[in-house]
Amino acid sequence: MGLTLDDPHKPRDSLTVTDNRTGKTVDIPISRNSVPATAFKKLSLAKAREGQDRPEDEVESGLRVFDAGYQNTAVVQSAITFIDGEAGVLRHRGYPIEQLADKSTFLETAYLLLYGELPTSAQYKLFSREVMHHTFVHRDMADIVASFRFDSHPMAILTASFAALGAYSPEGNPALAGQKIYTAPTDAALRLLDKQIFRLIGKSITLAAMAYRMRQGRQFVAPPAGMGYAESFLYMMDHLNEGSEYRPHPTIAKALDTLFLLHADHEMNASCAAVLQVGSTLVDPYSAVSAGCAALYGPSHGGANEAVIRMLVDIGSPDNVPAFIERVKRKEAVLSGFGHRVYVATDPRSKIIQKIAEDVFALTGKDPLLDTALALRDAALKDSYFISRRLYPNVDFFSGLIYRVLGFPTDFFPVLFAVPRVVGWLAHWRQMMLAGTAAVKIWRPRQVYVGEGERNYVGMKERGEEGAQQGKKKKERGSEPSKVHHPTSTRVFLARESKL
Known part of the structure; x- marks a missing residue:
């Protein structure tokens, strides 16, 4: 028997994605071998799951696509230059x-x-x-x-x-x-x-x-x-x-x-x-x-x-x-x-x-x-x-x-x-x-926010030497200002010389 219009096995220009958190499935259209990133916003949770999600994860707003450094994200449609990196092709x-x-x-x-x-x-x-x-x-x-x-x-x-x-x-x-x-x-x-x-x-x-x-x-x-x-x-x-x-x-x-x-x-x-x-x-x-x-x-x-x-x-x-x-x-x-x-x-x-x-x-x-x-x-x-x-x-x-x-x-x-x-x-x-x-x-x-969740302000006198904000956490590199060496100014040098 041939394929019918309703046959689920017939090839379609779309991507079917199932969110295993909820079981929800969405069809995302494929055009020119690309998919719209905003389509993933349809995969959302009604609220953050206790112990798994934070309010900062914004799960209610839908799934985000994380692509550090734009390694596989197309940001424009362009008719100017084509590159095939695998074949070493460059065309204008x-x-x-x-x-x-x-x-x-x-x-x-x-x-x-x-x-x-x-x-x-x-x-x-x-x-x-x-x-x-x-x-x-x-x-x-x-x-x-x-x-x-x-x-x-x-x-x-x-x-x-x-x-x-x-x-x-x-x-x-x-x-x-x-x-x-x-x-x-x-x-x-x-x-x-x-x-x-x-x-x-x-x-x-x-x-x-x-x-x-x-x-x-x-x-x-x-x-x-x-x-x-x-x-x-x-x-x-x-x-x-x-x-x-x-x-x-x-x-x-x-x-x-x-x-x-x-x-x-x-x-x-x-x-x-x-x-x-x-x-x-x-x-x-x-x-x-x-x-x-x-x-x-x-x-x-x-x-x-x-x-x-x-x-x-x-x-x-x-x-x-x-x-x-x-x-x-x-x-x-x-x-x-x-x-x-x-x-x-x-x-x-x-x-x-x-x-x-x-x-x-x-x-x-x-x-x-x-x-x-x-x-x-x-x-x-x-x-x-x-x-x-x-x-x-x-x-x-x-x-x-x-x-x-x-x-x-x-x-x-x-x-x-x-x-x-x-x-x-x-x-x-x-x-x-x-x-x-x-x-x-x-x-x-x-962005994908990975910083602290909501916390209350602590006055400077109550923070202590190491800082109440730090708690027992190990200080991370770059977590405080660097100490920069400043050469002795001419004015200070002359003042010191005058005392000798």
Whole structure:
């Protein structure tokens, strides 16, 4: 007998979940191989069970989904970037990253990420003209950048500079111009939204170049005319008043443009999630991009290529690689530039970067650390310890070597990651804003509270030395303020000297 419509064994696009606490069963729909987390709220208890649940467990409100660090939680529906970590696949709007890196340019790929299709000649001309037109910054920004200490980390300068940009675009600030200026379904809202995007993409290379030159004590350089995106960036960093005929070397400009393309977007990573979390409050895009820049600053994210160079310097030479490998296995050292949160087999960008490295080294000569890097790569790829953990070179492993041989300071590497990633952040922010006011929901993750239950206040005199709140519990690390050492001030020192 064939299956009937009511046959319980017929496959259905749903998940049947039984709450063994109550015996209640719910059907949760499956769409695009995902389930809505809010459906689990249907599994609730009428009240907390004595001895098993606390009021803080909020059992009456329904079951919560606990996912530390968003390891398996989808927070948006997106049509921008697809990653298959098992197969080592990265596609932007359906186009493989290998094809884009070989045939496209950074600004063309930026257009693709933002607007969904590769541009026509007329569309690209309009887009690139707008972006390059907005490379100029207000002269007061020079004072802001120059106010930082000479040894400030360039990512600190860039993060603050993005936030400061918002002060120069009051018409683009929802707090000043109106909450719905980007989410309203009007042509005016769309034009205003795109104008901020042009500004941020254009000005990011200028701000980055200013941060670079400020730390060297060199005057800032105005954006040039008639140059491409990466070429203009290199010009603003390196121009030494040689005259108007100066142009960066085309091989270097092409290499940097491709590196920018490879870093333009990578789906819902930590910095992109930061941009969207902040953006979900309907704040201005400059503040949202600044938040993304701050997230990218971390050594576990955009600072990884900087960490690779420091690691290779510490290793010293290929002869020291075996000993370093053993230290990593004993968890006495950190292996940077290997493995990825998403890719478990190979990072498709790493192979492209190796080819870029060959082109650059053919022009500049190879970096002295290259032999150490290759020895480390080969040793790790043959070692069962790293093979079993699927630790393969990622995009950060070789990019730092390229930046280093081009003369970029090590702490400037994250800036070279942030500049192109602005495009990806804005593509996702734009997608969110175009969903409309009703669809833009403020991101408000839940938590599982594990702290103390309700208790009564005890006066300071009654708490005792160890504190009545502590009771007989063992003090936990971090349960009280640390004692910080403060150097003796000059005033106190002089007062002591006068008594001698």
